Amino acid sequence: MRLEDFLLMRHEMLLTLMVVIVLIMEIFMDDRHKRCIRPWTIGLFAAVTIIGFLPAPTGTLFGGMFQTSGMHLMMKNILNIGALIVFIQAAQWLKLDSNHNKISEFYILILSTLIGMNFMISSGDFLMFYLGLELASIPIAALAAYDTFSNKSSEAGIKFIFSSALSSGIMLYGLSMIYGTTGSVYFDQVGSVYTGTPLQVLAFIFFFAGMAFKISMVPFHLWTADVYEGAPVNVTSYLSVVSKGAAVFIFSIILVTVFRVIAPLWQNVIWVISVLTMTIGNLFAIRQNNIKRFLAFSSISQAGFILLGVIGGSTLGMASVVYYVLVYIFSNLGAFGVVAAISTATGGKENISDYDGLYKTNPGLSWTLTLALFSLAGIPPVAGFFGKFFLFTAVAEQGYYALLTIAVLNTIVSLYYYLLVVKAMFINKSDHPIAYFKSDGFTKLGLAICIAGLVVIGFASPIFEFIKSLSFGL
Amino acid sequence: MDYLTYFIIVPLLTVFGIVLCKNDKQVKWTAVIGMSIQLILAAALVFMYLAERKAGNMAEFLFYHDYMWYPALNIRYTIGVDGISVAMVALTSVIIFTGIFASWEVTNLHKEFFISLILLATGVFGFFICVDLFTMFLFYELAVIPMYLLIGIWGTGPKEYSAMKLTLMLMGGSALLLVGLIGLYFNSAPGGGALTFNLIEISKVQIPMEAQRFLFPMTFVGFGILGALFPLHTWSPDGHSSAPTAVSMLHAGVLLKLGRYGAFRVAMFLMPEAAHELGWIFLILTTISVVYGAFGAIQQKDLKYINAYSSVSHCGLVLFALLMMNKTAMDGAIMQMVSHGIMTALFFALIGMIYGRTHTRIIDEMGGLMRVIPFLGVAYVIAGLASLGLPGFSGFVAEMTIFVGSWQHVDTFHRVATIIACSSIVITAVYILRVIGILLLGPVRFDWYNQLTDARWYEKLSVGFLIVCIAGIGIAPLWLSNMIGDSLVPVVEKLNMISFIR
Amino acid sequence: MLHGIRLEYFLILATLMFFVGVYGFLTRKNLITMLMSIELILNAVNINFVAFNKFLFPDKLEGHFFALIVIAVAAAEAAVAIAIIINIYRHFSNINVENVDEMKY
């Protein structure tokens, strides 16, 4: 192994470096200038994100524990973009006095999870995968409990860490059985000897449950709404897009590489689970009043849609999943960005009914939220439409027309509740609408990036083409 | 830049211009200028199209351009028009042009109103010029969504309920449609080869029958919901009655047609075997909606409800004729689309103007308006007469073509359906005359009516232009009929080929 | 040392531990006890890994490593969890899991 081979881990190393830099800044900066950490981190991280796009070598490391290819790089880049937008959007919130002492904590924790996710995505065996997964999960519990003075935040933290621990326990139990029946934890070796005995099926289901927890599929989703609601908005937004995206990526990779043999099995499982996820998520979302909780359920139903791309295990499916996650990052962060801006400016107004008449006072924010919600609902011309369309195409490619029909009917339900928010902003009258406020440059930039992404990604076909060219399947 | 793309670019530029406007007046005039250009473009398109045809260009679609968009899925931005789409584009431009004037007195949020309205129109234009199913679908959805805001914000009555209902039902339609389109895509090359969304390409292959049995109902019902197919029409009365004037005009005038156009162009053209096999079910449904809509209209009290039910009836006739699947009936169907589009737009414009004066749309609460607002009264009578199929107006031409065409079927089923559909002309007369009688004629109901002012210039312009269009088609229908008829030939050939095989 | 004890016994023990852990997680109201239940689950997994490695694949060490890493991660997890439990105690003045239900429906 040569030193250059470590370039394969470029993303991870850069992120580690970032963590160190932030730590150093935290240690050596005096209290009054702590706020300067924000622009520095954002700037550096932007640079990291851009570097991520530079061409990089591909290959494997550590005897196959770590692997990287164009698709892996793409996935990592997408996660980086998501994290970058979260950083930008969080800047205004971190400036609040209550967060003054823990600015760098936020960055360090998020960056650690990002490192974990990158390792997780690049993992070539279950050990690396598990390590990455835990590194991506545990700091999130800390982030969810970030707001130490809020009951809800602590509650979110405790619910997350316990659920997460339970799920990883169950998953590990499954992994141990996989190890016991195959004698290896390496993906390629496991895949080659996996046959699908009942024990292996059981093991797969346990593994599946663990992943389902991360992606928040029904019935493993119950933590989602509470944690999303309780955690600070920016953490929620990170949790809902980047964390979920990473899990989806590795999930689809493992399905098509390791569990190739039992594809018909997991396709059936996903069929059932995705119907449940879309439907239950939608049904819960209809009645929510807290917008974070509302977006939590919406993100559950979005997970159901993402599964549509996974189910086929085809090249097109994988590409559409990756593409959809990219789009989903922009849409959901657009929505959360607005929620965060409003929450920060008004001291925690997070109910949909608070948004009544928002258009009259804050038209810009209203339009942004509307575009983001339309994208989530899959309405053209924003990117969500394209994303959904490709997912649907992918599922139809495999001939799952019944599933496709259920999915499109679910889009109508989802449209209904997205429109409820639009209605609140544009149509409902309110005696005390949220007053006009000015956001700082970071927030504006964050939202602008989201809007630009929403508008451009759909029409710019090369993006999808590029992802498709990297994609692989069963 | 090819010519057809201007139909998308001009409205988008107009929207952009409106965004930059400083005050309401600028907004209005920007909209007027933009849509006038659009109208001129459309008129020029008609002439260019006719000239091309005259010059012997017999390609199925003219002004055809093909740009690759998503090579991975073979999604293209493919545009082209035949006689039918030209007619639809012209119709749309007429209605949006007059719609701008009809919404001259929008009270709040001018900018947003006109932006939404023109975005809506953009979607419609895009839909009609596209030949690629994906882009078609994209524009279709684009046309549906601004409707929610337009009705929800600027509507009247139970607007939120109506807007939601309308949007959800239409999106429900588009959801089914999406399944259908994707299904078509994956069946577009049964013999191997590249899958495609291109209409023309798909029309050249025979889609497997099992697929058709599933996809035809999906696409037909999907478009049918937008076309107010019984029993999925209920969004229409509520939606129309709550919508602001221009939206009702555009919606009843163009969007209903968009559904029909799609049902024709996608469902029937691409899947003729299924159309033959399953057509009878939908024929029964449409026959019901023709008569049912008319009966429904008789007892309504709200002007817009009356007109909405009347639209259900008249538009039922379009699908009815399409399902007759011969050239004459289809020719009539397309003409009915154009004719009903203009007519109903005129109706809604007038209703909006009357409502603006009397602040009610309940006919029992009005009376004797002819005396106080003669221009609007006369225009309403003209619209009514056109609607009940008076010769000299477009409705007559279209209906007669439909009936003559439908009658060319020899079997009893089609004959009976035709006779039932014919009977709607009597029922139509009943409800139209009832409204005219109560609303306009008779003694002036209230003294304060005498202070009402008759139509202003922009109202006169809007109404007058529509009347001229109706009468123009009604008096000289041959060019339109021929333009549509030529384009129907390939469709009818495809449909008939099947019937011979069977 | 392990002569005479067959793989099955280890597996049965692990399974029992796993379900005891699960049962504990679902029934004990004290957050610390729940945390301990999770540790039971993880230890069941460890036993599985080690036993499999020892009995079935003695020439490789993956199982052992896995167990080691699980132990380490479990420690980290416990650390974070206990930190949050302390926070909970600050807010709710007890650590009964049933009280932590401010957010629901």
Next chain:
Amino acid sequence: MGDFNFSYCVWIPLIPLFSFLILGLFGNKFKEKLTGILGTLALGIIFALSLYTAYEYFFVHGLVNGTYQKIIAINVTWLQFTDKLHINMGVLLDPISVMMLVVVTTVSFMVHLYSIGYMKGERGVERYFAFLSLFTFSMLGLVIATNIFQMYIFWELVGVSSYLLIGFYYQKPSAVAASKKAFIVTRFADLGFLIGILILSFITGTFDFITLTDPAGEAIHRGAEIGFMGMSVMTWAMLLIFMGGAGKSAMFPLHIWLPDAMEGPTPVSALIHAATMVVAGVYLVARLFPIFHFSAQPALNIIAYVGGFTSLFAAVIACTQLDIKRVLAFSTLSQIGYMMLALGVSGYGSHDGLGFMASNFHLFTHAMFKALLFLGAGAIIHAVHSNYMNEMGGLRKHLPITHATFLIACLTIAGLYPLSGFFSKDEILAAAFHKDKLLFAVEYCVAGLTAFYMFRLYFVVFWGKDTQYHHKPHEAPFTMTIPLMFLAIASVFAGFIPFSELVTSDSIPFEGEIDWMIAIPSIAVGLLGILIAMIMYRKENNYPARMAATLKYLYRWSFNKFYIDEIYLFITKKIIFRYIARPVAWFDRHMVDGTMNGIAGMTNVISFRIRGLQSGQLQKYGFVFITGALALALVFIYLWTK
């Protein structure tokens, strides 16, 4: 036909159209008087043109080889349906159309002229004249139609002009209701017409009159062999077409709109509801007569009986009505019944076609004298400001010219020699006599009744009691009296036109003669009717009351028009409105829409019901998690290993 070019005829309908457009669009800018003059001028021109055409056609160019040619003066394709079926717009000249041209333009011109005086000072005179022009245009278009679809188009247009004119006094609710009724009833009949056209055109593959009615052509014989419910398809088609004609000509049972249509201004009644539009049905049957005769004989019989019944039925009602315009309206019904009957009993070719000739003859003479009667009635109403004859009496002193012309008209309609009514009626009776004795007997009765009710009217209005009027009645101005006099002259002398040499069923002239064996009794019956009327009504006495008391039921039924209106009202209001339309509306709101709302509501309910899943309890989440995983595992292990 020579090389004479009749294409100028296209201007005959077009001039009134322009007049309509000008008056309709800019009429409110003109002075009131100017609008009348403009309209009348336009009519004057086409009146002259029509007379010129008639002269050229009948006496110069039309007759070739002893047959009147069917000349297509102009023909352009208007709308193409299929390769064979297309609507043309054109001008067809043949004996009946040329005759109708004369009738329409003459009466219309007179009515226009009359209206200048009659409508003076009314609100909306420009509208009135515009509508009149529109009507004239439509009627002329109908008359010269080259094909059945063109006829249908103008058929609808006359319907709508009639609607507009009946509802001219649109602030009067009764007028509005009447116009609506007229339109809807005729519209209903037109539905039959339309379906008839569809069947006919499908069988024959053409709309064209010349092809259709050529007795030697093949079109006419097609479809005769295909049976449907006991009659040939062709018969059904023709019956349905006749339904349209019956609607417009107000044959029983579609007659109900005509009496109400008298709500319109009186000159309109004269023009539309007496002389021209209502005979369109007769014209239609005459136009398609060869088809009726050769392929649809049963339909022709039905026409004869419908005509005969209507004439009797209407005559009975006319005897008891008090509104003078309604008396005239029922009289019109009765007379059109005559014409229909004549067509129904007619054969084809020379003397066999006597009925055809008689029908057209009667159409012509009736147009003159009935227009005269209406215009006279208009003059009376103008003078008295009332429609009811029980408010009139002794008017002969006040209105001398009106009185004289009215008397002439009454005598004409009663069929006294040598007035025109005599000749045409005599031919009809003769035709009926040869075909069907029962109808012949009916017509004799009707002749007597006609004389009776006309003179009842005459005596009550001009003699009878001396009524005191609020304003002293005064004679009408000259614009009104000139048409009266002109039409009176026409009524007197029209009988001497040798119709059998001009208008015949096969366009070949034949020698007509008067059958005195039939004519003399008919004159006698007429005189009897007049005598009875004179006894009863010349002086005020109690005979009418005693008569009414004796024939109590007949009188009451007749006075109430045999309750036909009530039956219709029952069907429309009760059955269609209450039992169809309202349930449909209800069904739509509650069932169809209810289902949609129900789906939405159901979603909400489910959403509410399952909220317990999200309990907030961490351990319950864990429970669901583990149960879910185990359940999935069990299910799929089971499925996978099976």
